[in-house]
Amino acid sequence: MIKIENVSKSFRTEEVETFALRGVSLDVNKGEFVAIMGPSGCGKSTLLNILGLLDNPSDGKYILDGTDVSSLKEKQRTGLRKGKIGFVFQNFNLIDELTVEENVELPLRYLNVSASERKTRVKEVLERMGISHRAKHFPQQLSGGQQQRAAIARAVIARPELILADEPTGNLDSKNGQEVMDLLTELNREGTTIVMVTHSRHDAAYTNRVINLFDGKIVDNMDL
Template identity: 75%
Template sequence: MIQIENLGKTFRTDEVETIALNHINLHVQPKEFVAIMGPSGCGKSTLLNILGLLDNPTTGLYKLDGKEVGQLKEKDRTKIRKGNIGFVFQSFNLIDEMTVYENVELPLIYLNVKSAERKKRVEAALKKMNISHRINHFPNQLSGGQQQRVAIARAVVANPKLILADEPTGNLDSKNGRDVMDLLTQLNQEGATIVMVTHSQHDASFAHRIVNLFDGSIVTEVANHL
């Protein structure tokens, strides 16, 4: 699914060069659930942005499903990202002016899915996330836990092969956090490959493998015995 070899990312300004990632080697198998951990500033989000084709690495190889994607131009990265990668963020990233239905429908509009099929998929995704009863509400009418359920529904409505989650429980209380992790685990058991950035050891315990970063490098990889 994911093959990364000697991947590096350097940010440059006129006066400063910052190495965010240094010689990263990481393989993620289909249907695997991987948690990435490490202190703030260690490169976790930078790595996730590259995996999600939001940014290019400076050096190294990134293959997604056997295709080299690390050096693609933005237009080509966007094409691959639309149908193959779903994102779940700490801040939910829902559009306030759109209803729950409209927020979840948006990825399917970008993919030019016909209206009847969009309706079927949106309703199925909301049912899976147990949030169908809020279908016509706006984000500001929902609790944090409900907003994250909607965000996950939006991430999976196009049936992506890869789900990337950046601190998905970071803005939630413990009960809603557990519910979100149960939902991600369910999606993984149904076949989704998941890579999650987290500070929470509890959340990381749901993953098959924990990858620890420090100063832009992988320092340990630990298999969880689930």
């Protein structure tokens, strides 16, 4: 599903070049649930942004589901991102001016799905996430757990093959966090590939494999 080879990412400020990633190589098989762990500033979110086609590596190759995305034009990358990838963020990233169902519907609008199909799929996914009774509410009227459920609904509504999750339980209490991890695990069991950045060993225990990052490099197991 994912293959990155010798990927580096650097940022230059005046005459100073700072490396966020240094020669990272990684394979993620279709259907895996992988956690990326490491201390703050080690490059976890940078790596996730590259995997999600939100950023470009400074060097190296990225192959997504057999397609070398390193040489794609931005329009092609955007189309691939919308069609194959769902995102779940720590801060939910819901649009305050839209209701829950309107937030969840957005990816289908971008894909030009018909109105009738959008309505059916939104209803189904909200029921699955247990928040159909909140469909007409705005994000600020929801609890943190409900907001994250809405964010997951939005991430899966287009039926992506890959979900990228950045600290999905970081703003939740333990009960809501466990429910979110249960939802992600269920989606993974149905065949969705998931790559998750987390600081939580508890959350990482839900996954098939843990990748440790330190100073922009993949390292062997360590005390994080």
